[in-house]
Amino acid sequence: MSGEVVVWTYDLWKVYRTPHGTVSALKGVSLSVRRGEIVGIHGPSGSGKTTLLKILAGLERPDRGEVVVDGYDLNQLDDNGLAMLRNTVVSLIPQDYGLIEDLTVFENIELPLLLAKVPREERRSRVMELIDYMGLRGRERARPRQLSGGERQRVAIARALANTPSVLLADEPTANLDYENAIRVLELFKRVNKDFGTTIVIVSHDPRVLRYVERSFIIRDGVLKEVPPQEALGSSSA
């Protein structure tokens, strides 16, 4: 693993305004992740985990603070720049997988390549390569609703990897899975990290994730801090 920092945030703040007042989702979050690392961010529901991922993926902008992903200063990018970033540099896998229900497995995985104007033959071979890698051969023509939770998660990971991003962000990847599928997905993240050198940030309150990450952070009431795994385990069950 090189020491190059690929995800860097400094003093991130995010406040949501609701009819009942304001909610501070992030309060001065600073984070640094080196290339090729797998890190876990743990914390109870509503602690700011998903907000942090959305900011790292360029889906939301912070109210204050700096975010740099693979050399791109996200505050300096316009809508087109952030879209390009999501297409090629950083991929987010949301908790509900974010698959398009009326497209097949093949078409879902092909989508980022289609948007990146990759030629048809190249798209086809890349998608088939990912389908084989994810163990989805034979399911190319299935629609997401015909798949199990574990298969849907693997399709989402395949789509996220289509344009070989530097950073993969996974929001509660084991939340909707049974024990066996959860372990399988976590093993898959480990394999992706090893085979492609992808930096992976897993946000979860599942204590099983701790066995697969190199460093752990806890986030509580919008405040992030690095902790040893045993301590993160305590926070996850909160």
Add this chain to the structure above:
Amino acid sequence: MYVGVGVVALKLVLRGRAVRYAALAGALLALFMAVSPSQAYRALIPLVLALENLAYISSVYADRSSLLSAAEGLVLSGANRRALLLFRALYSGLVRIALTLPLVIALVPVGVLPPLYMLYALGSSPLLLYVVERRV
């Protein structure tokens, strides 16, 4: 990118309810025209047009989860805001074309479809889609 969102919109419409509704509407219109005297067309035209509007709204409403999942999938895959606007415009336009096509085929030859109806249908569909999306 824009070609990509066009491809997704087309696939969604072809696999959605609009095409099934259009096939049903076409069959009903053909049956009606086969058994009714031509004077009846003119009397029934407001009802047919009202039904077409209803079919459009119910089709996009019924397929709203598919539409929302597509928008989310496109954003995650790297579509920008302009591409999403184009996607919604294309989706609504294609659904409307699918639904008005049986009307055009059946009623234009007998001269009872108001000439400006197609223009109204295509022009109003993005707005109706927006209203449906806001309501869910």
